[in-house]
Amino acid sequence: MVDEAAFHNEDDSFAHAIAKITGFHSKVMWAFLEKKNYWRGAGRFIHADNVSPSFWKKCIGLPPATPCVEDATSSFFYDKHAKGRNCEVNPFRRHNKEYFFAYPEDFAQSIVEWVSDKLETCARHPAFEIIFVYCEEDATAGLSR
Numbered sequence: 350m351v352d353e354a355a356f357h358n359e360d361d362s363f364a365h366a367i368a369k370i371t372g373f374h375s376k377v378m379w380a381f382l383e384k385k386n387y388w389r390g391a392g393r394f395i396h397a398d399n400v401s402p403s404f405w406k407k408c409i410g411l412p413p414a415t416p417c418v419e420d421a422t423s424s425f426f427y428d429k430h431a432k433g434r435n436c437e438v439n440p441f442r443r444h445n446k447e448y449f450f451a452y453p454e455d456f457a458q459s460i461v462e463w464v465s466d467k468l469e470t471c472a473r474h475p476a477f478e479i480i481f482v483y484c485e486e487d488a489t490a491g492l493s494r
Contacts, residue, residue: 353387390441400493408490447483452476
């Protein structure tokens with residue numbers, strides 16, 4: 350939450366306000382009610398921080414560039430693996446790093462399920478997650494899949 354407050358240029362005011370509140374649960378409830386726009390980014394950062402190190406691939410020595418991955422992510426998977434026709438990318442900034450949470454469309458799946466009292470085959474189009482972290486300052490990137 351503090352990282353998100355810093356992104357919104359409220360790190361000092363957020364830290365002072367939450368420090369005045371007694372108890373962890375009270376702090377969480379206050380943040381939920383007063384700073385709803387922080388939760389989405391904070392939740393994504395917690396998720397990225399808890400991805401096992403064995404799932405990350407690190408790239409070093411990258412040239413400085415302005416990241417733009419939405420079209421590249423979708424076309425890469427669609428051209429190379431015939432999946433990823435649809436893709437949503439959610440960008441976040443944390444300190445000096447750019448985080449991109451991408452959700453390309455995976456292969457379609459058919460499942461058999463009960464619809465009311467009739468057995469039917471239904472198509473599903475799940476997504477898979479890719480987390481891309483880019484640091485222009487260090488010329489590094491990390492990719493989780």
